[in-house]
Amino acid sequence: MAPTRTIALDARAVARTLRRMADEVVELFDGTDDLIVVGIQRRGVQLADRLVEMIAEREGVRLKRGALDITLYRDDLQTVGPRPVVGKTDLPWSIDRQRVVIVDDVLYTGRTIRAALDELADFGRPSRIALAVLVDRGGRELPIHADIVGRTMDVPAGARVDVLVGDLDGEDSVVLVPPVDA
Amino acid sequence: MSTSADLGKDLLGLEELTTAQIQLLLDVSEPFKEISLRSIKKVPTLRGATVVNLFFEASTRTRLSFEFAEKRLSADAVNVASSGSSVSKGETLVDTARNLEAMKIDMVVVRHGSSGAARFLAQRIESNVINAGDGMHEHPTQGLLDLLTLRDHFKRLAGLRVCICGDVLHSRVARSNIWGLRKMGAEVALCGPRSLLPNAVEEMGVTVFRRIEEAIEWADALNILRLQLERMQGGYIPSLREYNRVFGVTRDKLERAPRDVLIMHPGPMNRGVEIDSDVADGPHSVILDQVTNGVAVRMAVLYLLAGGNPALAEAAKG
Numbered sequence: 001m002a003p004t005r006t007i008a009l010d011a012r013a014v015a016r017t018l019r020r021m022a023d024e025v026v027e028l029f030d031g032t033d034d035l036i037v038v039g040i041q042r043r044g045v046q047l048a049d050r051l052v053e054m055i056a057e058r059e060g061v062r063l064k065r066g067a068l069d070i071t072l073y074r075d076d077l078q079t080v081g082p083r084p085v086v087g088k089t090d091l092p093w094s095i096d097r098q099r100v101v102i103v104d105d106v107l108y109t110g111r112t113i114r115a116a117l118d119e120l121a122d123f124g125r126p127s128r129i130a131l132a133v134l135v136d137r138g139g140r141e142l143p144i145h146a147d148i149v150g151r152t153m154d155v156p157a158g159a160r161v162d163v164l165v166g167d168l169d170g171e172d173s174v175v176l177v178p179p180v181d182a
Numbered sequence: 183m184s185t186s187a188d189l190g191k192d193l194l195g196l197e198e199l200t201t202a203q204i205q206l207l208l209d210v211s212e213p214f215k216e217i218s219l220r221s222i223k224k225v226p227t228l229r230g231a232t233v234v235n236l237f238f239e240a241s242t243r244t245r246l247s248f249e250f251a252e253k254r255l256s257a258d259a260v261n262v263a264s265s266g267s268s269v270s271k272g273e274t275l276v277d278t279a280r281n282l283e284a285m286k287i288d289m290v291v292v293r294h295g296s297s298g299a300a301r302f303l304a305q306r307i308e309s310n311v312i313n314a315g316d317g318m319h320e321h322p323t324q325g326l327l328d329l330l331t332l333r334d335h336f337k338r339l340a341g342l343r344v345c346i347c348g349d350v351l352h353s354r355v356a357r358s359n360i361w362g363l364r365k366m367g368a369e370v371a372l373c374g375p376r377s378l379l380p381n382a383v384e385e386m387g388v389t390v391f392r393r394i395e396e397a398i399e400w401a402d403a404l405n406i407l408r409l410q411l412e413r414m415q416g417g418y419i420p421s422l423r424e425y426n427r428v429f430g431v432t433r434d435k436l437e438r439a440p441r442d443v444l445i446m447h448p449g450p451m452n453r454g455v456e457i458d459s460d461v462a463d464g465p466h467s468v469i470l471d472q473v474t475n476g477v478a479v480r481m482a483v484l485y486l487l488a489g490g491n492p493a494l495a496e497a498a499k500g
Contacts, residue, residue: 072225086213
């Protein structure tokens with residue numbers, strides 16, 4: 001039996017939230033100088049694209065958008081099987097002394113962000129790294145927090161938060177999927 | 183996200199892989215290309231894993247390529263060559279491997295002169311086994327890197343016409359290519375002197391050309407094999423010059439082709455024998471791309487086979 005899904009944010013709510021996040025990014029960095037937006041594969045990359053678009057509309061500056069796939073930096077590769085698919089990492093510019101905002105869809109345990117920070121360190125030494133997430137669902141297992149949060153949701157362990165984005169899923173939304181046993 | 187086409191414990195040949203498994207290997211190779219372009223060419227994926235490169239035959243390219251792949255994934259790589267080891271004192275393959283396992287290793291990359299050596303080993307040790315060439319049987323990572331290079335260039339494999347030229351009889355590269363290409367839907371032809379083609383080769387579903395000119399006219403790509411002089415106890419070809427004149431791929435012959443033909447060679451090349459220098463270094467040659475892709479393919483193979491939980495991997499197969 002498929003669990004009942006509830007829509008937490010519909011397309012318009014997602015758009016509103018992203019617009020506010022775009023403003024907060026510019027505010028946090030006091031402008032857009034030397035700023036690179038880096039999305040985490042896969043949904044984070046789509047969201048990063050949106051933020052770049054919205055910042056371009058407001059500020060008239062099109063920021064560089066990179067992509068990180070953190071699979072090869074995961075801390076559970078020795079225990080997961082079969083192997084997760086590896087996506088593309090695309091960071092063709094030097095990030096030394098640049099300012100980087102990492103974008104992801106959902107912040108949960110913090111392990112993805114830990115891996116992303118390790119991977120970024122292999123590319124260079126940014127002067128500052130910030131984190132922007134569409135949903136912070138709590139449940140952290142590492143001392144990591146987001147600088148910019150779209151929505152905070154209190155989601156029990158076992159439940160899922162699915163962020164759907166137009167390019168991959170047809171329509172933007174944030175969907176709550178309760179635990180399978182519920 | 184998880185993969186639906188798990189590879190199991192070993193990579194022994196392309197013959198036993200499914201189309202989905204080959205597709206997975208090629209797709210997973212793709213993101214690994216980028217790692218070798220970074221200034222820090224290393225990811226922590228296989229940290230703590232020990233890989234032994236056990237080479238009973240001479241190899242430069244394949245061994246180095248595996249070693250780069252291992253190191254760029256942060257595995258600890260150890261090389262064992264037959265000369266200068268107990269192998270030269272008469273120790274058997276399995277004894278050598280069991281002794282290595284007693285020192286707690288995780289993977290073995292093996293090259294051996296006997297067909298079937300990799301499988302023989304895989305059935306007797308716990309570690310993952312990767313075949314880096316066994317006798318005249320298979321060389322699966324070479325087959326995969328050839329497929330990847332073709333796919334890079336033509337953006338597809340299905341329907342592609344690939345002719346494998348030259349010394350097919352002694353070539354494990356040819357066998358891996360034939361299996362891999364056929365499974366991916368490409369058309370495969372062979373061209374070479376009758377004495378250097380295996381018997382009943384048509385049963386593998388390939389076309390045979392007697393003349394290199396016909397092959398060039400038909401093909402989208404030529405995979406030109408090395409004439410394996412060291413495996414020939416004489417009598418296969420009249421002379422090298424004769425071979426070059428009849429079967430060598432030269433600019434003259436290529437210029438008569440109706441379309442540009444992609445030129446591949448697994449190396450090492452005998453320039454002026456199976457391939458002329460102006461072809462090897464010409465605009466349609468992707469011989470060095472093959473070498474670059476080799477590292478990415480081997481990283482993908484190591485990544486897909488290494489570690490993991492065998493019980494989980496087993497369950498996932500079900």
